[in-house]
Every structure is written in C-alpha cells, then in structure tokens.
Amino acid sequence: MTDNDTPRTDGGTDPQTAETASTPDPSGEPLVDSSIDVEGRSESASTATARSVIEARHLDVFYDDVQALDDVSMEIPAKQVTAMIGPSGCGKSTFLRCINRMNDLIDTARVEGELYFEGKNVYDEDVDPVALRRQIGMVFQHPNPFPKSIYDNVAYGLRIQDDDDNLDEKVETALKRAALWDEVSDQLDKSALDLSGGQQQRLCIARAIAVDPDVILMDEPASALDPIATSKIEDLIEELAEDYTVVIVTHNMQQAARISDKTAVFLTGGELVEFGDTESIFENPESQRVEDYITGKFG
Template sequence: MNTTNLAENLQLPFQSESSVEPLKTIISLDNVNIRYGSFHAVKDASMEIYEHQVTAFIGPSGCGKSTVLRSINRMNDMIRGATLQGKVLFNGQDLYEKSVDPVLIRRRIGMVFQKPNPFPKSIYENIAWGARVNGYRGDYDELVETSLQRAALWDEVKDKLKQNALRLSGGQQQRLCIARTIAVQPEVILMDEPASALDPIATSRIEELILQLKQSYTIIIVTHNMGQASRVSDYTAFFMVDQNRTGYLQEYEATEQLFLNPVHKKTEEYISGKFG
C-alpha cells in the first residue's frame, strides 16, 4: 500500500512522539460476546477506550460496530433476546452488574444516533426536557445557552428558541441532538454514524464539533467514512465478520498506525477500498 498517497487522501493528522501524553482508560471491554437470541453477533472483543480521545469504529456492514457501541451504554438491553457475556467497565465499574441501573449509565454515557431525532418540541425544550427529567436544579436558561454554544448552534438559533425543532435543517437538528446530550452532563458521548444522513457542509460542521468536544468529553464514533475516521479520531478499531456472520475485532491501534502501517492484510484492504 502506498502510505504516502493514502495519508494525503485521508488528510491524516500527524503528531510527534514528544506530544504524546499518558492516557487514562475510561472504558474497557474484556472478552465481550454479544448475542441476539441464538445469533452470535460479536465475539471476544477486548479493548480500552481512552479519556478525552476520539475512538472510531470502522468495518464492513454487519461486523458488529454499532452492536459494540450500544453495549457501552446498555442500549442493547432494549432489544429482545440480546445478551452479553464478558465485562464492560466504565471507570473500573462493571456496567453489567445486577446492581447497576442502566438509566443512570445513559446519563453518564450519552448517545447520538444516525438519523437526527429531535423531540417534537421547541428548541429550548429539547435541551431543557432531559435535564428536567434528570432532576437538574440550576438555571435552565443558562443550561440551554451553554449546551447550544458547545454544540456550535447558539448563534443560529438564539432568536428562535420557541420554534419547533423539527423546522431546523438536518445538520442543525443533529447538532441540537448533540446539545441535548451535552445538557445532561455525560462523560462519554457515543455517536452512531452521526453524519451519514447529512450533506458535505453539515458533515464538516459535525466533524469540527467532534474535535472541539473531545476537550471535555470522550467520544466514540461509528463511521463508514474512512476519511472521516482519519480526520477526527485518535484511535481506530477495525471490525471484521467471519463466515458465520459473527463480528470480531480485527485490529485496534492509534489511527496513524492503523491507517499507515496496519498489522493485518484485511485492515489494509478495507481502508484502501478493496472491499467494504
């Protein structure tokens, strides 16, 4: 593989070794196996996610990227027949212990979905509602403004806060959903292909926002866009699927390492577009 041309095409951000600081593990997956009924969706996934880094999950359709992502805040619990074996640790706490409340998990590990899904309420209420449900006792006007500012949306909507959120453009709706997630003050934000339904300009805004948000949050993003993974992520996990349609983690490295010097041939073939 011509790594020079690949780096140019993917606009890969390089960092010198001297700029690297010790990283804190915030999430650990230890031999995670996920099943939907009798179907073995993901097998033996183990990895560490680092605080204030962007981690991208890439791989062909059906390889278990979104399944693994949803396991991190127990969204798979909502799917009938879904089971998990192994451990998912968040700051050392096993999220699948019986004593753990998944609702509390989702306050600390928020999620942004592929298709923007604002509530059919005002822009203001989209931000305030979740915080209110979670017992927020501070200044709601300040919370709404701060959340929208962090989502790079305030200047566009500050005079339209009573307007129905469904009147916003697709890109604005997605940033509103990010602001809504921020408002409940999570530590981690999961993003399941957050820009796949958006045009290139809106996609660029989301990517810029991700790079800004990692200063305050840990972000994990599922994406089919190799350029996007290279532009926004610090670490990349490449998932594959075996002959039984079971997903598995093929390779997990710093993004620069994985894109320019992958260990496995399948990784090289995928990121160079030979299949996908």
C-alpha cells in the same frame, strides 16, 4: 443491505442487523483511496497516553443464535476520539450500544463477558441502566429531536433530573458547545422539527451534553447529512473531545482518519481485528486483512 446490525428499537436510528460484509466492487477498482490523509490530526493528541475510561474484556453479543460480537477486548482512552470502522454487519454499532446498555432494549440480545466504565462492570446487577445513560450520552445516525421547542429539547434531560437551577444558562451553554447558539438564539421557542438536518443533529448533541455526561457515543452522526453539515459535525466532535470521551461509529474511513485519535477495525463475524493509533492503523496496519479493507479490496 442496512448499515446496522440489530432490529430497530427507537425513533432515532436503526440498531444493527447481523449481516455479512458487502462484496467488492466488481470493476476491481478500489472502493476508497488507498492513501488516506491523517496529517490533520494533532501528533500530540494521537500519541498522548491517556487513562482508559471504557474497557471491554472478552465481550460476546448474540441475537438469538447469531453472534454479533466475538471475544472483543479493548480499552478506550479518556478525552480522545475513538472511531470504529468496518463493513456493514460487523458489530460496530452493537459494541457501541453495549457501552450504555442500549442492547438491553432488544429482547433477543444476550451479552457475555465484561465491559467496564470507570472501573465498574456496567453489567453488574447493581448498575442502573438509566443512571448509566446519564453518564454515557448517545447521538444516533438520524437526527431525532423531540416534537418540542428548541429550548425544551435541550432542557429535557435537565428537567427529568430535576436539575432546573439556572436552566436558561445551561441551555445556552449546551447550544454554544454544540456550535448552534448563534443560529438559533433568537428562535428558541421555534419547533426543533423546523431546523435543517444538520442543525437538528447539532441540537441532539446539545441535548446529550446538557446533562454533562462523561462519554458521548455517536452512531454515524453525519451519514445522513450534506458535506457542509458533515464538516460542522466533524469540527464539533474534535472540540468535544477536549472535555468528553467520544466514541464514533463511521462507515467513512476518511472521516475516521480526519477526526479520531484511536481507530478500531471490526470485520465480518463481529471480530475486532486491530485497534490502535489512527495514524498507525491507516499508514502501517499490522493485519493484512485490515490493509485489504482500508485499501478497498473488500468493504
């Protein structure tokens, strides 16, 4: 069973394929610890009122005749980390790809409803998807650096936009913000493909933020990494939320509890069952289905 719910469309990650949720552990033991620590999140960060930068209204997505999202409505706050959790095939990555219209690249995909970015419906006819993706960057599940030097990877988007003034400074700034500069500053001409997996993922983050987007989407950015690299990515995500709106899909509920301010729980059938402050979702969910999922009764 795959972690995603649409056919593969690029060299980075596998968009999701519409699947049913996996079955419970036959041993009857919880799949995760029923007590998930959310004390690491700042109270001010998790409870602060922030303006909404992304809003979905009655969003439906179909792949041919298969419905991947069912009447999803939610508001994502600016400059916070919003995590999306749920079992495989529940529509998390599908929703993520709606935000910057990556689903446009899938012939069988059909999107209904409305999805607003900064008050503008991104599916209006006058919206240029390429320009939209400059404002809403994407980091995929598997690191996908270009077969170029470290420097050229980070500079790529800037050059495409003819924004090559002070290029060295912008590349250095992006690498510093991605917590990679100290490790690669003396080898910028080295192939990005020679970096470790964790370094490659941070390079992809540097490439995404070099063009100064407003939103960064992350589709399980640490799922292919070892624990040390995962910890670095998590620390980086929390730092990025000081300047960017971050939306992350993760299968790791402990990770969502550690790094997110808001959590959205998707369950089978592409239904958004609950959305709210991360602490409330994990410690006192309103839905019994959400509690059952978090405590490992299914997953």
